[in-house]
Amino acid sequence: MIAFALSHRAAMLGPIARLLLLFACAAVPTPLPAAEPHQYAFESIAVPAATADEPRRASVSTSLAIDHLEQGSVAWSGQRRCISCHTNGTYMLARPALSAVLGTPPESTLRFFKEQLASLASEPHENLRKSTKPAQVIYLAAGLAEWDRHVTGTLSADTDKALRLMFAIQADSGTWGTLDCWPPYESDAYHEATVAALAAATAPGWLADVEAGSDDDLKSRIARLRSYLHDTPPPHDYGRVLLLQASTRFPGLIDAAGTAELVAILRRHQREDGGWSIRSFAAPEAWGGGNRAAKLRSEPDFDSPASDGHMTGLAILALREAGVPADDAGIARGVTWLGANQRASGRWWTRSLNTDSWHFITYSGTALPILALHACGALPAME
Numbered sequence: 001m002i003a004f005a006l007s008h009r010a011a012m013l014g015p016i017a018r019l020l021l022l023f024a025c026a027a028v029p030t031p032l033p034a035a036e037p038h039q040y041a042f043e044s045i046a047v048p049a050a051t052a053d054e055p056r057r058a059s060v061s062t063s064l065a066i067d068h069l070e071q072g073s074v075a076w077s078g079q080r081r082c083i084s085c086h087t088n089g090t091y092m093l094a095r096p097a098l099s100a101v102l103g104t105p106p107e108s109t110l111r112f113f114k115e116q117l118a119s120l121a122s123e124p125h126e127n128l129r130k131s132t133k134p135a136q137v138i139y140l141a142a143g144l145a146e147w148d149r150h151v152t153g154t155l156s157a158d159t160d161k162a163l164r165l166m167f168a169i170q171a172d173s174g175t176w177g178t179l180d181c182w183p184p185y186e187s188d189a190y191h192e193a194t195v196a197a198l199a200a201a202t203a204p205g206w207l208a209d210v211e212a213g214s215d216d217d218l219k220s221r222i223a224r225l226r227s228y229l230h231d232t233p234p235p236h237d238y239g240r241v242l243l244l245q246a247s248t249r250f251p252g253l254i255d256a257a258g259t260a261e262l263v264a265i266l267r268r269h270q271r272e273d274g275g276w277s278i279r280s281f282a283a284p285e286a287w288g289g290g291n292r293a294a295k296l297r298s299e300p301d302f303d304s305p306a307s308d309g310h311m312t313g314l315a316i317l318a319l320r321e322a323g324v325p326a327d328d329a330g331i332a333r334g335v336t337w338l339g340a341n342q343r344a345s346g347r348w349w350t351r352s353l354n355t356d357s358w359h360f361i362t363y364s365g366t367a368l369p370i371l372a373l374h375a376c377g378a379l380p381a382m383e
Contacts, residue, residue, distance in 0.1 A: 052351065062370065086361060098150075117161065117165075129177050141196070145203035176192040184278065190234055237269065241314060243262065245317070276311040316376065326376040335376050
């Protein structure tokens with residue numbers, strides 16, 4: 001397997017190699033300049049920086065949340081020209097699923113994903129196994145699969161092509177190469193595998209057609225992914241939540257007892273205020289190579305971290321997808337927390353695990369609560 005466990009190797013490298021390692025992970029954005037305090041900025045889009053002290057709204061605004069998701073996705077695609085797990089990748093995993101209540105998403109991100117498919121498909125497979133490219137391919141396939149499932153209802157040629165490309169760059173171990181610099185997304189290969197499983201199982205009819213067909217190589221790659229997720233212990237409880245999610249669509253990962261165990265783990269993590277905190281789901285050293293451990297341990301609320309939008313939304317969504325009813329007491333407490341904690345901008349605050357500059361996790365920290373509220377029948381109508 002080509003895996004980029006850079007921080008694990010750092011202590012073993014000489015001074016020049018350590019400098020190269022630092023450069024490899026230097027794509028983390030530098031602190032926001034004081035003159036341009038924007039989280040996302042492109043052309044006419046200027047999304048203010050995310051801060052912990054942003055005022056809370058008295059009630060949930062779906063319109064503000066969706067506007068934030070639309071602007072962030074368009075700005076990232078326009079400025080960065082790549083698919084990122086935490087922004088436009090998350091957009092395509094979330095927004096199509098809301099089509100029944102919010103209408104068809106704007107097609108600008110779909111067009112961008114198709115452009116990226118053409119670009120990535122033109123590269124040698126060896127290049128696509130390096131750096132952030134595996135994650136880009138996986139989120140590309142997953143996003144197109146969500147569009148097909150929720151918008152058109154039929155499998156597209158582009159989605160089929162993206163899924164085949166995804167499996168073509170799979171490692172022999174059954175997962176994909178990943179950096180371990182930026183938790184939770186670019187944090188471990190287990191995360192990549194769960195999203196790949198969701199992608200394969202979400203595309204309308206794709207998984208069943210392949211497994212009933214004659215492409216033995218592709219079938220063996222799917223079996224390899226299933227074996228990896230079935231046999232590999234998750235690296236932390238956050239990985240267990242991702243496994244729970246993947247198992248609700250991709251068959252053969254866990255049995256009923258395993259589902260009950262993962263649901264129980266999620267319940268134990270719920271905090272007194274009704275929310276969940278991503279920081280309670282892994283020891284600092286367990287996020288990827290542990291390269292953020294010192295930052296996390298130095299935070300003032302390390303011993304009792306606050307609930308956040310990302311983990312509260314993900315927890316509720318995973319519980320609902322696992323069959324826990326919307327009127328369950330724990331879910332109801334989580335929904336109440338979401339109702340009381342949306343910020344004035346439309347975001348839900350989530351402090352980054354990586355730096356205290358950009359807090360891009362507030363993007364998924366907004367998308368996941370909206371999906372969770374929708375899954376519970378509690379999403380307010382657009383104003």
